[in-house]
Amino acid sequence: MSDVATRKSSRDGAAAAIDGAGPVSTRASAPIEAYRADFKRQSAVPEWLQSLRAQGMARFESLGFPTTKNEDWHFTSVAPIAEQTFRAAMTSKAGVSSEGSTAGMVARADLRRFTFGQPAWHTLVFVNGEFSENLSSYAGLGEKVRVSSLAQAIRSGIERLERHLGKIAAFDKHAFTALNTAFIRDGAFIELQADAVVDEPIHLIFVSEGEGEAISHPRNLIVAAQNSRASIIESYICVRDSCYFTNAVTEISLGEGARIDHYKIQRESEKSFHVGTTQIRQARDSQLHSFSFAVGGLLARTNIYTSLEGDAATCTLNGLYLTDGVQHIDNQTSIEHFAPNCPSHEIYKGVLDGRSHGVFNGKVYVHPEAQKTDGKQSNNNLLLSPTARVDTKPQLEIFADDVKCTHGATVGRLDEMAMFYLNSRGIGREMARTLLTYAFAADVLETIKLEPMKKELEKMVLARFASTAAA
Numbered sequence: 436m437s438d439v440a441t442r443k444s445s446r447d448g449a450a451a452a453i454d455g456a457g458p459v460s461t462r463a464s465a466p467i468e469a470y471r472a473d474f475k476r477q478s479a480v481p482e483w484l485q486s487l488r489a490q491g492m493a494r495f496e497s498l499g500f501p502t503t504k505n506e507d508w509h510f511t512s513v514a515p516i517a518e519q520t521f522r523a524a525m526t527s528k529a530g531v532s533s534e535g536s537t538a539g540m541v542a543r544a545d546l547r548r549f550t551f552g553q554p555a556w557h558t559l560v561f562v563n564g565e566f567s568e569n570l571s572s573y574a575g576l577g578e579k580v581r582v583s584s585l586a587q588a589i590r591s592g593i594e595r596l597e598r599h600l601g602k603i604a605a606f607d608k609h610a611f612t613a614l615n616t617a618f619i620r621d622g623a624f625i626e627l628q629a630d631a632v633v634d635e636p637i638h639l640i641f642v643s644e645g646e647g648e649a650i651s652h653p654r655n656l657i658v659a660a661q662n663s664r665a666s667i668i669e670s671y672i673c674v675r676d677s678c679y680f681t682n683a684v685t686e687i688s689l690g691e692g693a694r695i696d697h698y699k700i701q702r703e704s705e706k707s708f709h710v711g712t713t714q715i716r717q718a719r720d721s722q723l724h725s726f727s728f729a730v731g732g733l734l735a736r737t738n739i740y741t742s743l744e745g746d747a748a749t750c751t752l753n754g755l756y757l758t759d760g761v762q763h764i765d766n767q768t769s770i771e772h773f774a775p776n777c778p779s780h781e782i783y784k785g786v787l788d789g790r791s792h793g794v795f796n797g798k799v800y801v802h803p804e805a806q807k808t809d810g811k812q813s814n815n816n817l818l819l820s821p822t823a824r825v826d827t828k829p830q831l832e833i834f835a836d837d838v839k840c841t842h843g844a845t846v847g848r849l850d851e852m853a854m855f856y857l858n859s860r861g862i863g864r865e866m867a868r869t870l871l872t873y874a875f876a877a878d879v880l881e882t883i884k885l886e887p888m889k890k891e892l893e894k895m896v897l898a899r900f901a902s903t904a905a906a
Contacts, residue, residue: 466520467496473523474617480589484619487601491616498610510794510826511765515734516708521650521680523618524563524643541644543570545674549640549702551891556668557582557637562644564651565621579631579663581624585654588624595626600656603686604714609738611710615652615684622654622683627663627693636666636885643673643681643707655685659693659721666696666885671711671731673704683711689721691745696724696884699739700892703731705762712738719745719774726883727754727783728892729764730899736765743770743777743805753882754783757899758791758823765794770812772805772835779809784879785816786872786900787823798830799842805835812842817849817875819868872900 474492479485500517501508541562550558557573559566559582566584573582581593588596606613623639641653657667671681681703689695703709709732715723727737741750756764770779785793795814816825829842849871857867876896883889 466517467499469520469522470495470614470617476523477618477620481592483597484589484600488617488619491601491606491613491619494606495610495613495617498608498613501610507767507796510792510796511734511736511763513734516680516710519648519680521648524649524651524679541567541570541642541674546570546640546642546672549670549672550638551885551887553636553638553887556635557633558640559584559623559638560640560642561621561623561653562642563649564641564653573637576633577631579628580633580665581626582637583624584621585619585624585656586621593624593626595658596624596656599658599686599688600654601686603688603716604684604712609712611682612684612712615654615682615712618652619654620652622656624655625657625665625667627659627665629661629663629690631660631663631665633665636668638668638670640670640672641681641683643671643677643679643703644675648678648680650680650682653681653683655683657685657687657695659687659689659695661690662692663690664694666698668698668700668885668888670700670702671709672702673707673731676704676706678706679704680708681711683709685711685713687713687715687723689715689717689723689748691718692720693718694722694724698726698883698885698888699728699737701727701729701731701735701737703735705731705733705760707732709735710738711736713740714738715741715750717741717743717745717748717750719748721745721748723750724884725750725752727752727756727766729754729756729766730758732762732764734763736767738767738769740769741771742773743779744773746774747776748774749777750779751882752779752781752783753879755876755879755896756783756785756793757787757876757896758785758793759788760791761789762791763794764791766796767794768797770799770810772799772801772808772810775804775806775808777805777808779811781812782879782882783814784876785814785825786819786876787816787825788819790820790822792823793825795825795827795829795844797828797842798832799840801831801833801835801838801840803834806837808835808838808840810838810840814844815875816844816846817872818846819849819872869897869900873897876900
């Protein structure tokens with residue numbers, strides 16, 4: 436069999452497994468043995484971190500990979516991940532370049548199309564999960580702001596790390612978070628002291644560039660103290676279309692009155708696998724604005740979990756996912772209301788084409804103490820082909836009396852009446868299809884507060900729909 440045929444067979448088999456037609460076992464011993472071997476080969480770290488890693492590995496081995504019997508994974512089979520042997524990605528200092536690009540290297544030129552045309556933004560670049568000083572630029576953040584690689588922060592013995600790392604992102608029930616915890620090594624550490632304000636966004640770019648079945652485990656910790664402000668972007672990208680696995684975890688702690696605008700942009704290779712978890716803890720009067728944009732990956736899952744633990748904390752979770760071919764993109768959100776007077780608003784939209792499969796599973800949980808909660812949740816999906824499908828499951832669990840909570844979901848196709856209206860005014864069917872699809876997606880893109888990012892994503896989405904209509 437030729438290399439091309441082999442790759443096609445592998446990709447089609449993975450797609451079949453994702454859709455539930457292929458293998459269903461997620462306890463294959465060989466991959467777990469490989470993770471165990473890589474775990475033992477890790478370099479020495481402080482005792483508290485080694486203990487945390489060991490807890491993560493033990494919990495991962497106990498849980499195994501989730502199956503479709505797990506309610507949170509009912510519509511997504513991880514068999515394509517569980518049955519492949521991914522080995523820890525390695526990056527040598529020779530593997531990154533600030534000049535021209537050569538085979539096996541990442542250059543600044545490779546990153547330009549992912550930076551939203553904003554060289555002034557503070558940028559930290561990670562290649563295969565490892566920080567690259569050559570490709571990063573983040574000077575002038577101010578005395579009240581600490582930004583570094585997590586590896587450097589660990590070496591420096593920063594006290595806040597031990598206090599927060601592994602304390603926000605729970606790994607007792609989440610296998611992929613447990614696996615990431617077992618391999619905590621590098622990522623971003625951002626600390627905002629009280630009243631700190633960062634004017635320019637902080638952009639974290641995670642690049643996967645290696646060939647072969649490699650896995651990286653980026654781990655990010657963001658600690659925002661009282662009344663601090665910042666916009667933080669996480670971009671997950673690739674410089675070549677290859678098979679790899681990114682398993683990322685971000686922990687965010689918001690102090691009283693703190694505000695974080697957090698954006699996750701997932702543009703991985705369409706042969707790759709991505710599982711990313713962002714878990715947030717919010718104190719009194721804090722504000723979180725989250726936006727998730729997902730277009731890449733053969734199998735991709737994004738988890739956004741937040742806990743409103745202080746009076747009058749607020750959160751907004753918005754997202755857009757676009758699928759085509761045989762892609763499978765899964766979004767799970769959880770908003771847990773512990774305290775009173777906390778509003779939460781959520782809008783996720785999906786546009787699905789080809790034989791792709793989208794999943795949305797959103798939960799709003801209101802505890803008895805969380806009186807006067809105002810929670811709104813909406814998921815809308817547009818199917819562009821008869822073979823695209825989506826499973827959506829918005830949920831409300833309310834144990835308080837004085838609340839205002841609503842949720843809803845829609846799945847549909849393009850409005851033929853709207854198509855007819857545009858056609859009758861001289862707009863061709865392909866252009867009408869592009870305009871209506873773009874209008875559907877642009878509604879949620881308008882919630883992005885960073886103007887350069889909003890314009891760039893709008894252009895990208897419009898170009899994608901235009902090329903799809905022309906195909």
